[in-house]
Amino acid sequence: MSAALSEAAPVHVVAAALIDADGRVLLAQRPEGKHLAGYWEFPGGKVEPGESALQALQREILEEIGVRVASAEALIRIPWRYSAKQILLDVYRVREFVGVPHSCEGQSLKWVPAAALDPAEMPAADHPVIHALALPDRYLITPEPGADLGAFLAGLDAALDRGVRLVQLRALQLEEEKLRTLAAECLTRVRAAGGQLLISRRHDLVEELDLDGVHISAAQLQSLQERPVSLRRWFAASCHDARELQLAQSLQVDFAVLGTVAPTLSHPGQVPLGWDGFSALCAGAALPVFALGGLVEGDLPAAIERGAQGIAGISAFWELR
Ligand SMILES: Nc1nc2c([nH]c(=O)n2[C@H]2C[C@H](O)[C@@H](COP(=O)(O)OP(=O)(O)OP(=O)(O)O)O2)c(=O)[nH]1
Ligand SMILES: [Mg+2]
Numbered sequence: 001m002s003a004a005l006s007e008a009a010p011v012h013v014v015a016a017a018l019i020d021a022d023g024r025v026l027l028a029q030r031p032e033g034k035h036l037a038g039y040w041e042f043p044g045g046k047v048e049p050g051e052s053a054l055q056a057l058q059r060e061i062l063e064e065i066g067v068r069v070a071s072a073e074a075l076i077r078i079p080w081r082y083s084a085k086q087i088l089l090d091v092y093r094v095r096e097f098v099g100v101p102h103s104c105e106g107q108s109l110k111w112v113p114a115a116a117l118d119p120a121e122m123p124a125a126d127h128p129v130i131h132a133l134a135l136p137d138r139y140l141i142t143p144e145p146g147a148d149l150g151a152f153l154a155g156l157d158a159a160l161d162r163g164v165r166l167v168q169l170r171a172l173q174l175e176e177e178k179l180r181t182l183a184a185e186c187l188t189r190v191r192a193a194g195g196q197l198l199i200s201r202r203h204d205l206v207e208e209l210d211l212d213g214v215h216i217s218a219a220q221l222q223s224l225q226e227r228p229v230s231l232r233r234w235f236a237a238s239c240h241d242a243r244e245l246q247l248a249q250s251l252q253v254d255f256a257v258l259g260t261v262a263p264t265l266s267h268p269g270q271v272p273l274g275w276d277g278f279s280a281l282c283a284g285a286a287l288p289v290f291a292l293g294g295l296v297e298g299d300l301p302a303a304i305e306r307g308a309q310g311i312a313g314i315s316a317f318w319e320l321r
Contacts, residue, residue, distance in 0.1 A: 008086070010079060010086040010087055010088045011046055011085060011086065011087045011088070012046065012047040012053070012056075012087075012088050012090060013044060013045060013046055013047070013087050013088065013089050013090065014044050014045070014047055014053050014054075014056045014057040014060060014090045014091075014092065015041065015042035015043065015044030015045075015057075015060075015089060015090070015091050015092070016042055016043055016044055016057060016060075016061050016069065016072065016091070016092050016093075016094045017042050017075060017091055017092070017093050017094065017129070017133055018042075018043065018061075018065075018067075018094045018097060018101065019093060019094065019095050019114070020111060022113075023113060023114055024111040024112060024113050024114070025042075025111070025112055025113075025114050025117060025133065026042075026043065026065070026101055026109060026110075026111055027040040027041065027042065027109070027110055027111075027112055027117075027122075028040065028041055028042075028043045028064065028065070028103075028107045028108070028109050029041075029107055029108040029109075030107070030123075031105070031106065031107055035082070035084055035085065036082075036123045039121060039122055039123045040110070040121045040122050041122065041123060041126065042091060042126065042129070043060065043061055043064045043065050043101075044057065044060045044061070044064075044091075045060040045063075045064070047090075053090055054072060054092075057069060057072060057092055057094075061094075061097075063104060063105070064104055064105055064107070065101040065102060065103070065104060065109065066099055066100075066101065066102050066104050067097045067098060067099035067100070067101050068097060068098040068099060069092075069094050069096075069097050070096035070097055070098055071094070071095070071096045072092035072093070072094050073092060073093045073094075073095075073304075074090075074092060074304065074305075074307075075091045075092055075093045075129070075132050075133070076091050076128065076129055076132040076288060076307075076309070077089070077090045077091070077283065077307060078091070078125050078126075078128055078129065078286045079283070079284060079286055080124065080125035080286060082124075082125075087125060089125045089126070089129070091129050091132070093133070114133050114134060115134065117130045117133070125286070128286055128287045128288060131254050131255055131287070131288055132288045132309055135166065135255060135288055135309055135310070136164075136165045136166050136310065137300060137304065137309065137310030137311070138163075138164055138165075138166065138297070138300070138310050138311060138312075138316075138317060139166045139167075139168065139257065139290050139310065139311070139312035139313075140159050140164045140166065140167045140168065140312075140313070140314075140317040140318065141168045141170050141200075141215075141257075141292075141312055141313065141314050142155075142156065142167065142168065142169055142170050142171070142186075142314065142318070143155075143170075143314050143318055144170065144171060144172060144173055145171050145174060145182060149178075149182060149185075152182075153185060153186070153189065155318055155319065156186060156189055156190075157189060158319050159317050159318060159319075160189060160190065160193040160195065162317070164195070164317050165190075165193065165194060165195035165196065166195060166196055166198075167186070167190050167195060167196070167197050167198070168197075168198045168199070168200055168215045168236070169182070169183055169186050169197060169198070169199050169200060170200040170215075170314075171183075171200070172200065172201070179202075179205075180205070180209065183197075183199055183205065183209050183211065184209060187209065187210070187211060196212035196213070196234065197211055197212050198211065198212055198213040198214055198215045198234055198236060199211050199213075199214055199215070200214075200215050200217075201214070201215070201216055201217055201220060202214065203216070203228035203229050206229050206233055207229075207230075211233070212233060212234055213229060213233040213234025213235060213236060213254075214228065214229055214233070214234070214235060214236070215234075215236040215237065215238070215257075216228075216235075216236070216237045216238070217237075217238055218237070218238050218239060218240060218244050220237075221237050221238075221239070221244055221247045221248060221251065221253075222247070224251060226251065226252075227251055227252040227253075234254055234255070235251075235252065235253050235254050236253065236254060236255050236256065236257065237251075237253045237256050237257070238256070238257050238292075239256045239257065239258050239289075240258070240259070240260075240270075241281070242281055242284060245258070245281060245284070245285045245287075245289075248287065249285070249286055249287060253287060254287065254288075255287055255288040255289065255290065255309065256285065256287055256288070256289045256290070257289070257290045257292045257312045258273070258278060258281060258282065258285075258289050258290070258291060258292065259273065259278075259291065259292030259293030259312075260272050260273065260292060260293025260294060261273055261274065261275065261278050261291045261292065261293045261294060261295060261303075262274075262293055262294030262295060263293075263294050264293050264294040266314075267293070270293075272293065272294065275302060275306050278291055278306055278307075278308070279306035279307050282306060282307035282308060283307055288309035289307070289308055289309060290303075290308060290309050290310055290311060290312035291303040291306070291308040291310075291311050291312065292311070292312040292313060293313075295311050295313055295316050296313075296316050297311070297316055297317070299311055299316075
């Protein structure tokens with residue numbers, strides 16, 4: 001490959017995760033003879049010169065499946081390098097569209113429940129998109145439980161009542177038996193609310209307690225040699241810079257938490273990234289990233305605009321009582 005080609009700007013590709021009333025996602029099969037032929041993709045294509053991303057999305061969706069996009073939410077942007085070309089896959093969630101999707105270019109189409117999207121039949125750049133579709137926009141990290149576990153569980157219930165569905169139990173100081181008991185109790189409550197529970201740092205407990213996944217520290221990122229949980233569990237990591245995000249991707253981390261965005265009382269020495277620093281790091285990452293640090297729930301639109309999956313936090317979602 002010539003230097004000119006290898007350094008060419010990535011091809012900007014827009015694609016729609018079209019979602020129907022039953023929560024199914026539309027996939028199209030790439031035709032024979034094209035790059036990634038046979039793989040199932042989100043309908044879409046290249047942005048043409050002079051077009052905005054949304055204009056390109058409207059045009060591609062109309063050309064390929066004959067529907068008009070009525071509204072689109074930015075979901076995730078994945079920078080990806082295939083051997084043949086480099087792309088920026090810019091994916092929108094489209095819940096409102098006019099018309100019934102049909103094949104306009106002879107390609108096969110199918111509706112797949114979001115939970116059943118299969119990475120094996122989709123291009124590699126789409127794998128993080130499957131995770132982005134499955135994750136909510138708020139991620140609660142619990143405060144360290146104190147002596148009063150009843151009060152802790154009441155705090156968890158209150159967060160679940162407010163709609164939080166993804167929770168990391170972060171109990172680093174509890175003795176082993178208490179931790180197991182508390183994790184089982186939290187799991188019951190989170191599952192009853194239709195949510196998912198990850199545990200901080202203890203991948204060894206995930207299968208034993210049937211937890212939904214593990215969230216590892218940046219220090220663990222440096223020491224692990226491989227993904228410590230199966231692909232059916234969440235594997236999340238805390239990151240602070242581009243190097244840690246890169247390490248996370250090489251370990252097959254499913255999603256990251258990146259911070260601190262704003263100054264926090266809990267980490268007074270840490271220099272905040274600010275939204276500009278956050279969005280620059282996020283733009284280089286090929287996985288969903290939650291913004292962390294000094295944020296409140298009202299920061300969610302800003303986070304999403306900066307490329308985040310959503311926001312993570314302790315105080316953002318845990319009522320002080
Ligand atoms: N539309 C779409 N493209 C995807 C997805 N995942 C993924 O890696 N791609 C890649 C495949 C192509 O290299 C590029 C899409 O551009 P395209 O559909 O306009 O490209 P093409 O190969 O069909 O067209 P062309 O080069 O022959 O003009 O992005 C996806 O989910 N949807
Ligand atoms: Mg296309």
